[in-house]
Structure formats: structure tokens, C-alpha cells
Amino acid sequence: MRPLIATLATWQRVLAETLAQAEAASRASGHLANPFRSAGNPLDPRTSDDTALFKGRASLFRQLEGILSDAGRRPPPLLVGGRRNGKTSILRFLPTRLSSRIAPAFVSLQKPADGLIGLLGRLADAITAELQRTPGLGVPPLLDRKQLQQDAFAAFGVWMDALERWLDQRVLLLAIDEYEALEEGMGRGCYDERILALLRSLIQDRRQIAVLLSGVHELDELAPIWASRLINTVPLRVGFLVEDDARALLREPAPAFPPATLAAVSDTLLARTHCQPYLLQVYAYSLVEHLNETGRRSATEADVAAVEELVLTRATSYFSDQWRTESGGPLGEQLLAALAQRGPMDAEALRALVSDEANFTRTLKRMTRRTIVIRDATSRRYTISIPLLATYIRRESAL
Ligand SMILES: Nc1ncnc2c1ncn2[C@@H]1O[C@H](COP(=O)(O)OP(=O)(O)OP(=O)(O)O)[C@@H](O)[C@H]1O
Numbered sequence: 001m002r003p004l005i006a007t008l009a010t011w012q013r014v015l016a017e018t019l020a021q022a023e024a025a026s027r028a029s030g031h032l033a034n035p036f037r038s039a040g041n042p043l044d045p046r047t048s049d050d051t052a053l054f055k056g057r058a059s060l061f062r063q064l065e066g067i068l069s070d071a072g073r074r075p076p077p078l079l080v081g082g083r084r085n086g087k088t089s090i091l092r093f094l095p096t097r098l099s100s101r102i103a104p105a106f107v108s109l110q111k112p113a114d115g116l117i118g119l120l121g122r123l124a125d126a127i128t129a130e131l132q133r134t135p136g137l138g139v140p141p142l143l144d145r146k147q148l149q150q151d152a153f154a155a156f157g158v159w160m161d162a163l164e165r166w167l168d169q170r171v172l173l174l175a176i177d178e179y180e181a182l183e184e185g186m187g188r189g190c191y192d193e194r195i196l197a198l199l200r201s202l203i204q205d206r207r208q209i210a211v212l213l214s215g216v217h218e219l220d221e222l223a224p225i226w227a228s229r230l231i232n233t234v235p236l237r238v239g240f241l242v243e244d245d246a247r248a249l250l251r252e253p254a255p256a257f258p259p260a261t262l263a264a265v266s267d268t269l270l271a272r273t274h275c276q277p278y279l280l281q282v283y284a285y286s287l288v289e290h291l292n293e294t295g296r297r298s299a300t301e302a303d304v305a306a307v308e309e310l311v312l313t314r315a316t317s318y319f320s321d322q323w324r325t326e327s328g329g330p331l332g333e334q335l336l337a338a339l340a341q342r343g344p345m346d347a348e349a350l351r352a353l354v355s356d357e358a359n360f361t362r363t364l365k366r367m368t369r370r371t372i373v374i375r376d377a378t379s380r381r382y383t384i385s386i387p388l389l390a391t392y393i394r395r396e397s398a399l
């Protein structure tokens with residue numbers, strides 16, 4: 001074992017030296033290391049570069065801390081925000097932003113669980129793995145898997161009792177990402193309404209356990225049973241970045257990044273993306289790449305125009321999802337196409353385009369909630385919030 005550890009340490013050193021040499025060489029050659037992300041995966045503090053990339057959200061963490069510290073009456077927070085607005089990244093950063101009294105356990109329901117036993121097993125795995133990772137906590141009690149197979153809810157309840165005793169003064173925060181997948185699972189018959197009863201009892205009856213849900217949907221957009229079972233949820237909105245944080249992302253995405261690189265174009269980037277974090281990253285990534293290809297160190301307005309086509313291609317699935325799915329379907333798609341083609345319109349002008357009155361109001365509300373469209377308070381006219389999205393829709397819907 002020892003020789004192996006020694007060999008590994010040597011390799012680590014060699015690798016670190018090689019990396020440092022490569023970085024120094026690329027700096028000398030004028031090549032910029034590209035710190036931005038174009039793939040749209042969640043940021044994670046366990047990846048060291050991501051810590052510098054993750055900007056803002058301070059007030060949301062403060063709000064969460066406030067809600068969770070009220071032990072007597074702890075309403076469940078519901079993180080709601082549009083696709084790729086940064087919900088999962090926020091959940092990933094919880095351990096670094098909340099007080100050590102709170103132990104967050106992250107579980108994503110993006111991949112469907114195999115029935116109720118599979119789901120409870122997955123929750124247990126996520127909780128146990130997180131608690132075992134947290135330094136100084138010791139070994140948490142384990143869920144009895146045999147019991148789980150025989151009587152899933154009873155076994156989970158017994159385990160929760162033991163876990164609460166073990167947690168003592170600490171609070172376990174069960175952060176469930178893509179929570180609406182539970183409804184889809186119920187629709188497919190994978191689980192039934194007892195899963196909502198379980199969530200409700202975790203929220204109401206367990207002093208040492210808190211539940212946070214995160215997703216794109218508000219409770220009232222799901223089946224009515226959700227709002228009636230999960231009363232008191234506190235919606236916390238995950239919108240686009242605020243302007244200062246968006247500027248900070250472009251100026252200092254990594255400690256060694258030269259702040260002047262995107263300085264001359266940051267106003268344009270903020271305007272074209274409306275500070276949507278994923279699009280800011282894709283745009284900035286594409287610009288740094290373009291600068292490297294053309295052997296320069298700072299971007300101009302001409303560069304912004306030159307890479308826009310590439311940005312539209314790279315983010316196609318995001319744009320198409322906003323336009324066709326998040327908009328609520330064909331009616332939303334039609335309204336967005338009209339706004340993209342004709343520019344800002346008031347509600348009456350938009351209503352005149354459609355025949356389905358009841359659906360019209362619901363669709364416009366849905367798109368406003370998701371910040372796909374925004375209404376100007378003075379002119380009362382609606383417009384597509386992200387100019388890049390408007391460009392995409394204009395092109396796609398052109399005859
Ligand atoms: N706070 C932030 N600072 C900088 N960039 C961010 C931030 N949050 C998100 N991003 C960027 O947005 C991308 C999407 O983030 P994330 O996956 O967390 O969003 P999401 O809301 O969970 O998306 P989805 O709805 O698709 O699950 C990331 O890859 C990252 O580039």
C-alpha cells in the first residue's frame with residue numbers, strides 16, 4: 001500500500017508541475033485560459049474553479065438561513081426559477097453558505113426512481129452520503145434495507161426517529177431538486193399520494209429535519225393535491241443575476257483572469273442576455289475562445305457581433321425549450337412569435353391575436369412568472385425579456 005501511495009504522490013506532483021508549466025507557457029504566448037462554461041452543467045463548490053464562477057444569491061442564502069433557524073415554525077422553502085437560472089448550483093453551494101448547524105443533503109429526482117422503495121432508498125442514500133462527508137459528525141444511523149423491502153414507510157419512519165436523535169441540535173436540510181418529477185412519477189403510477197403525506201410529515205412533525213423543494217413549477221401549477229398537502233411553503237424565486245453580480249462574473253470569473261478582457265463589452269453582454277447566468281457564461285466563453293483564435297486580449301463590440309451566431313447555436317436547446325415548452329405550449333409559442341416579430345405589445349393587442357380567452361390569461365401569467373416576458377410598468381406593454389431569445393424566435397418563426 002505504502003509504495004502505491006508514494007507513487008501516487010509523485011504523480012500528483014509531476015502533474016501539478018506540468019499544469020503550472022503549461023499555464024505559464026500559455027500566459028507567455030498570450031493565450032487566455034477560458035474560465036467560463038458553455039455546457040450549462042450546475043456549478044459545484046467541490047470543483048475548485050466553480051467557487052470563483054458562482055456569483056450572487058447572497059440574499060437568497062440569507063433568507064434561507066432565516067427560515068431554517070426558526071425551529072418552532074419552519075415553513076418549507078420552495079426554490080422556483082426558470083430553466084438554467086441556477087437552481088441546482090444554489091443547492092450545490094448550500095453547504096458552503098449556510099451555518100454549520102445545518103447539514104444539507106442534496107437529492108435530484110431528475111432521473112426517475114424505480115417505485116416507492118427505490119425513491120425512499122435514494123433519499124436515504126443521499127442523506128447518509130452527505131452526513132458521512134461532513135467532517136466531525138461521526139457515523140450516522142443507517143436505514144434497514146431489509147425492513148425497507150417489507151414495509152417501506154415504517155422502516156423509513158424508524159430510521160428518521162434514529163436520525164433525529166443522532167442529529168441532536170443540528171438540522172438536516174433535505175434539498176429535493178426537480179421536485180415536480182414526483183408528480184410525473186405519480187402520473188406514471190411509480191408512487192402514490194402517500195409520498196406527499198410523507199413529505200408533509202417530514203415538514204410538520206420532525207424538529208431536526210427540514211425539507212427544501214426546488215423546481216421550475218409553482219405548487220399551483222401542479223395537481224391541486226400538492227397545494228393542499230404542502231401548505232405554508234415559502235416560494236423563493238431564482239431569477240436572473242442582479243446587474244452587479246453579472247458584472248462581477250464577466251470581470252473576475254477566476255483569480256488570474258485579466259479583468260479588462262470583457263470590460264468594453266460588458267454593458268452589451270448584460271443587455272443581450274438580460275443577465276441570465278447560463279447565457280452570460282455561454283457568451284463570455286465564446287468571446288474568450290474567439291479572442292484566443294484571433295490572438296487578442298480584449299473584446300470589442302465587433303467581437304460580440306461576430307460570436308452571436310455561435311451563441312445562438314450553442315444555446316439552441318435552452319431557447320427552444322423557453323419558446324416551445326416553458327411558454328406553456330402552442331398558444332405561448334404563438335404569442336412569443338408575435339412579440340419577436342412585431343416588438344412590444346399590450347395585453348389587448350396580444351389578446352386580439354388569439355381565440356382562446358381563458359387560456360390566454362393563464363399563458364400570459366405563466367410567461368410573466370417565468371420572466372420569459374416582462375411588462376413595462378409605464379407603457380403596460382409586454383416584451384420578451386431576453387433579447388437573444390427574441391432574436392432566436394424571430395428567426396425560427398420567420399416565414
Ligand atoms: N450564481 C451563478 N453564477 C454564475 N453562473 C451561474 C450561476 N448560476 C448558474 N450559472 C450558470 O448557469 C448554468 C445553469 O445552472 P444550473 O444548472 O444551476 O441551473 P438550473 O436552474 O438548475 O437549470 P435546470 O432548470 O435546467 O435544472 C451553469 O452552468 C452556470 O454556467
Ligand SMILES: [Mg+2]
Binds near residue numbers: 042177
Ligand atoms: Mg437544475
